[in-house]
Amino acid sequence: MRLLALHVQDFRNLPQVSLAPSPHATIAVGQNGQGKTNLLEALYFLATLKPLRAGRLTELVRWGTQGARVVGRFLLKGAEREIAVEVSGGVRQAFVDGKKASSLEEYFGGVSVVAFTPDDLEVVKGGPDARRTFLDRAVFNRYPAFLKESRDYARALKNRNRLLREGPAAEPAYLDAYDETLAKAGARVYVRRRALMAELAPRAQATFASIGRTPEPAAYGYHPSHLGQDFAEADEAGLVDALLEALAARRKRDLERGFSSVGPHVDDVTVTLGGRSARAYASQGQQRALVLGWKIAEIENLHAAMGFLPLLLLDDVSSELDPERNAYLMSYLASSGAQVFLTTTDATLVRGAAAADTLWVDVHAGQVVPRPADAPA
Amino acid sequence: MTPDPLNRLVAQLAKLPGIGEKTAQRLAFHILRAPGEYAVELSQAIREVKEKVHLCARCYSLTDSELCGFCRDARREEKVLCVVETFADLMALERTREYRGRYHVLHGVLSPLEGVGPEQLRIKELLERLNDGKVEEIILATNPDVEGEATALYLTRLLKPLGLRVSRIAQGLPMGGDLEYADQATLAKALSARREL
Ligand SMILES: Nc1ncnc2c1ncn2[C@@H]1O[C@H](COP(=O)(O)OP(=O)(O)OP(=O)(O)O)[C@@H](O)[C@H]1O
Ligand SMILES: [Mg+2]
Ligand SMILES: [Zn+2]
Numbered sequence: 001m002r003l004l005a006l007h008v009q010d011f012r013n014l015p016q017v018s019l020a021p022s023p024h025a026t027i028a029v030g031q032n033g034q035g036k037t038n039l040l041e042a043l044y045f046l047a048t049l050k051p052l053r054a055g056r057l058t059e060l061v062r063w064g065t066q067g068a069r070v071v072g073r074f075l076l077k078g079a080e081r082e083i084a085v086e087v088s089g090g091v092r093q094a095f096v097d098g099k100k101a102s103s104l105e106e107y108f109g110g111v112s113v114v115a116f117t118p119d120d121l122e123v124v125k126g127g128p129d130a131r132r133t134f135l136d137r138a139v140f141n142r143y144p145a146f147l148k149e150s151r152d153y154a155r156a157l158k159n160r161n162r163l164l165r166e167g168p169a170a171e172p173a174y175l176d177a178y179d180e181t182l183a184k185a186g187a188r189v190y191v192r193r194r195a196l197m198a199e200l201a202p203r204a205q206a207t208f209a210s211i212g213r214t215p216e217p218a219a220y221g222y223h224p225s226h227l228g229q230d231f232a233e234a235d236e237a238g239l240v241d242a243l244l245e246a247l248a249a250r251r252k253r254d255l256e257r258g259f260s261s262v263g264p265h266v267d268d269v270t271v272t273l274g275g276r277s278a279r280a281y282a283s284q285g286q287q288r289a290l291v292l293g294w295k296i297a298e299i300e301n302l303h304a305a306m307g308f309l310p311l312l313l314l315d316d317v318s319s320e321l322d323p324e325r326n327a328y329l330m331s332y333l334a335s336s337g338a339q340v341f342l343t344t345t346d347a348t349l350v351r352g353a354a355a356a357d358t359l360w361v362d363v364h365a366g367q368v369v370p371r372p373a374d375a376p377a
Numbered sequence: 378m379t380p381d382p383l384n385r386l387v388a389q390l391a392k393l394p395g396i397g398e399k400t401a402q403r404l405a406f407h408i409l410r411a412p413g414e415y416a417v418e419l420s421q422a423i424r425e426v427k428e429k430v431h432l433c434a435r436c437y438s439l440t441d442s443e444l445c446g447f448c449r450d451a452r453r454e455e456k457v458l459c460v461v462e463t464f465a466d467l468m469a470l471e472r473t474r475e476y477r478g479r480y481h482v483l484h485g486v487l488s489p490l491e492g493v494g495p496e497q498l499r500i501k502e503l504l505e506r507l508n509d510g511k512v513e514e515i516i517l518a519t520n521p522d523v524e525g526e527a528t529a530l531y532l533t534r535l536l537k538p539l540g541l542r543v544s545r546i547a548q549g550l551p552m553g554g555d556l557e558y559a560d561q562a563t564l565a566k567a568l569s570a571r572r573e574l
Contacts, residue, residue, distance in 0.1 A: 145564070152523050159524070162489035171495065173534045174494065176530075177531035177534060180527075184526070
């Protein structure tokens with residue numbers, strides 16, 4: 001997969017951008033607040049239909065304009081495809097080769113992107129929500145069907161919670177029906193997350209070992225709290241039963257509180273160093289190496305599973321890493337062969353990822369201007 | 378300045394689903410220019426659909442008499458009952474010309490989020506009509522989405538204890554539909570529900 005051309009219109013502070021990215025690294029350089037992250041977000045939005053940061057789609061539309069548009073021409077499995085996404089009036093519409101995409105799945109066929117931002121570096125330290133989001137993004141990248149499956153789960157959960165809020169008046173058979181619906185959707189989420197972790201955890205551990213500069217081994221795990229030791233072996237039907245049991249056991253309490261206290265939406269990813277919680281004990285640098293290990297593992301895992309590398313978006317990550325880990329990351333990027341988009345305020349930090357074919361662009365007040373090939377940084 | 382009657386017609390047409398202001402205008406001009414009795418016949422058809430079409434007293438599909446054609450048709454199996462969400466779903470099943478049993482239309486699905494509970498659907502009526510003991514099998518043909526699934530599970534809980542055979546329509550790939558065009562969640566489901574040959 002390769003992005004051949006990118007066009008952005010009225011997306012955040014970018015009025016109009018046209019780029020022919022390098023097959024390897026494209027590096028956006030600019031001062032704070034100029035539009036570097038916005039450029040990456042446009043790409044991320046194109047590839048996932050989800051904003052990277054925004055809460056609302058309308059935030060993506062440049063102030064004072066009617067709608068935003070991002071178009072990418074991709075080389076996918078030997079054929080050129082144009083995919084596009086528009087936001088206007090708070091609604092997004094996706095296009096494949098100029099025609100409205102009839103399903104998200106059709107749209108996603110083949111395009112995948114892994115983003116890495118300074119926020120990600122905080123994920124070990126942060127709350128379980130952040131780690132679940134982090135995990136689910138990786139699951140979605142690996143299994144596109146997960147987009148719909150996780151939405152179904154979220155919808156079943158919202159329905160059940162609303163029913164719980166009716167309190168004791170809620171009819172037991174009605175609650176039973178939603179318990180089972182939730183358990184089925186939840187088991188699917190478990191199966192996906194478990195499958196991803198089985199692939200990813202060993203890779204992430206190995207990557208950490210080579211960058212961590214720490215004798216203790218890292219371990220990444222996903223163990224739904226109510227499932228105990230059985231989780232690793234149980235089949236999907238078994239997971240449905242286990243979740244049903246847990247829901248039944250907690251129904252009284254859930255009815256009192258008005259929300260479902262068990263299920264994939266309350267699980268956490270555990271990250272340990274030498275068997276101890278990284279959240280509680282790992283140093284700042286170790287935490288960042290743990291996240292870096294995970295991200296690189298995700299890239300390699302996608303490569304192994306799909307046969308091609310995802311697009312990599314790195315937003316200002318270098319400034320947050322110490323020089324040694326940054327050098328590791330840059331040389332990894334240079335040797336991976338992936339198509340990469342980097343942003344930085346300081347070109348010297350990312351020079352390790354650059355090569356003769358690197359496209360340097362200057363970002364200033366929403367204008368994105370490529371530097372001529374003979375005038376590198 | 379367009380005349381008020383024309384404005385009123387455009388405004389009414391624009392309330393229809395999928396019809397914007399521009400299309401409404403085009404339709405209004407079409408009606409205005411159409412020859413002969415078209416406008417009269419159209420308005421009469423609209424009035425009649427409201428005056429004469431109502432819910433069937435037994436299955437809650439649509440009819441212009443006491444019982445609908447499906448309930449009256451003696452050639453249809455009385456032993457099998459297919460439960461659907463909407464009249465549109467019923468018509469989709471009819472188009473297959475495969476099903477020869479009777480129907481029951483729920484008029485919605487159970488959705489706490491939308492404030493639709495068992496009392497808002499024709500579930501009580503379904504249970505009542507089973508009292509005569511003629512129905513032996515019930516096919517649950519609600520949609521395969523979250524609410525449709527929950528509704529089917531709820532009905533199963535009510536119907537099984539009555540000693541009825543309860544089945545759910547199969548899910549997965551549409552026949553004749555290309556694998557290539559199936560969405561990934563459907564394909565994934567179809568794969569995991571594969572059967573040995
Ligand atoms: N919808 C919008 N319309 C217009 N401008 C916007 C919109 N959303 C954000 N901006 C502006 O975009 C600018 C920030 O751009 P961006 O986040 O890309 O900066 P950056 O170059 O990544 O800076 P930093 O180096 O600080 O991360 C801000 O000035 C912000 O006000
Ligand atoms: Mg930024
Ligand atoms: Zn009838």
